[in-house]
Amino acid sequence: MNTTTRLSVGVDLGGTKTELVVLAHQPDLDDSVIHRERVATPNGSYTAILDTIEALFRHAETTLSLAWGQTIRFTNLGVGAPGTTVPNTGLIKNANTVCLIGQPLQADLSQRLNIPVRVENDANCFTLSEATDGAAKAKKVVFGVILGTGVGGGLCINGQLLKGYHGIAGEWGHNPLPRGAKETSEGLTTYPPRACYCGLHDCIETYLSGPGFVKTFTDYVNASPLSLQKQHPSNLLLRQSHAKLSAIDVIELSQTGNALAVEALSLYARQLAQSLAAIVNIIDPDAIVLGGGMSNVQALYPLVKQAIQRDVFTDDFDTPILQAKFGDSSGVRGAAWLGANQKR
Ligand SMILES: [Zn+2]
The missing domain is CATH 3.30.420.40 (ATPase, nucleotide binding domain)
Known part of the structure; x- marks a missing residue:
């Protein structure tokens, strides 16, 4: 990693699997996934979901710190999740992972990790990924x-x-x-x-x-x-x-x-x-x-x-x-792009 590399972190919280990727953005190079980990989504427990995302996040920091011989601390996180985060309340609704319904996922993760977190619907993350560097790259709408x-x-x-x-x-x-x-x-x-x-x-x-x-x-x-x-x-x-x-x-x-x-x-x-x-x-x-x-x-x-x-x-x-373009990986890539957009 050099000083011009920016990192963005995305989590795709699915009904059965939870995946985290770290995207590296470097001038004049295509953005690339430099870390990826996928685990089972805990069944029925909101607290266990928070624990799982925090553990994936910390493990990615530790892994990259060891690999690069320097302390890496991520400064952003985007999360693709089922359902919708209601703008006025920050609470999740319409989620088929029902233990998320009524929970302030964005605020709880932000508090745990002490960084800005942005949670978006999984189809929104998919669209952001494909519009940013996927099949519809450079298309306006x-x-x-x-x-x-x-x-x-x-x-x-x-x-x-x-x-x-x-x-x-x-x-x-x-x-x-x-x-x-x-x-x-x-x-x-x-x-x-x-x-x-x-x-x-x-x-x-x-x-x-x-x-x-x-x-x-x-x-x-x-x-x-x-x-x-x-x-x-x-x-x-x-x-x-x-x-x-x-x-x-x-x-x-x-x-x-x-x-x-x-x-x-x-x-x-x-x-x-x-x-x-x-x-x-x-x-x-x-x-x-x-x-x-x-x-x-x-x-x-x-x-x-x-x-x-x-x-x-x-x-x-x-x-x-x-x-x-990115098939099943589009959701988690789009979540990382949420994080990347936050930094700017
Ligand atoms: Zn319907």
């Missing part, structure tokens, strides 16, 4: 989407996250699925509304998450005439065992030509296109970046590009829809 176990979104403008008056900017996953997006290619709307954990029905998340996609496929299987199922013997089997299906299983079925899996993926692409079109018509971003497990499905990109044209209020739509 970036909408980032996570299509994973859940669906989240974030908005980054000129390198800064738009947090919003209530801290919910970009929470696109709990908008209703757009009108008409439940229709099959035959124009039928045959499926009952889907309940969402947030208390509403037919949220975008209930269709565009990985489990939502599996549900669409199993709906197709269950609704298909027996004659069609006979043509695809694997479907009969799936009808018995679909509770164990993953999104990857359905994608693999579509790649082997299973007609129902192909149809489910096609509908998913149209649903994603219509849901993104609603964003485009409001903020008209310079780039859209997709992350989460469903973003790894390469077949999705041309399908969405074709489908979205019908739904946006322009006839020459050419906004790049990009796969995340």
Whole structure:
């Protein structure tokens, strides 16, 4: 390390894993991860979560101090966490790690570590990472989407996250699925509304998450005439065992030509296109970046590009829809960028 190296520290607090990285920023060099550690997230105890983050932080300081032969003390920390930190109170809400709800995570960590700490929603961290040095680097207005176990979104403008008056900017996953997006290619709307954990029905998340996609496929299987199922013997089997299906299983079925899996993926692409079109018509971003497990499905990109044209209020739509550059690491990198931004 030399005197011009700046360090920023990020923690991604996930439902099952907690990861810390240290990013080194040096003039004329790409920013690089110089330390990374991942541990299990403690189950159900807020105090244990604070202990875990503090231990990762101290261990990183000790490790780098030993490696470089000098005392390293970090001066910033960014944390990506589920849910939203309410601007007025500093308390967490809407978190699926429920022991965080109502807790002042940012203030408690700042007090323990005696440094400024910034906590942001994990989808916001993802978007900041991809807008800073990821797939949408140098784009002014970036909408980032996570299509994973859940669906989240974030908005980054000129390198800064738009947090919003209530801290919910970009929470696109709990908008209703757009009108008409439940229709099959035959124009039928045959499926009952889907309940969402947030208390509403037919949220975008209930269709565009990985489990939502599996549900669409199993709906197709269950609704298909027996004659069609006979043509695809694997479907009969799936009808018995679909509770164990993953999104990857359905994608693999579509790649082997299973007609129902192909149809489910096609509908998913149209649903994603219509849901993104609603964003485009409001903020008209310079780039859209997709992350989460469903973003790894390469077949999705041309399908969405074709489908979205019908739904946006322009006839020459050419906004790049990009796969995340840093994949699963984007969340923790974005958390580190929160820390880096704090110093300036
Ligand atoms: Zn919802």
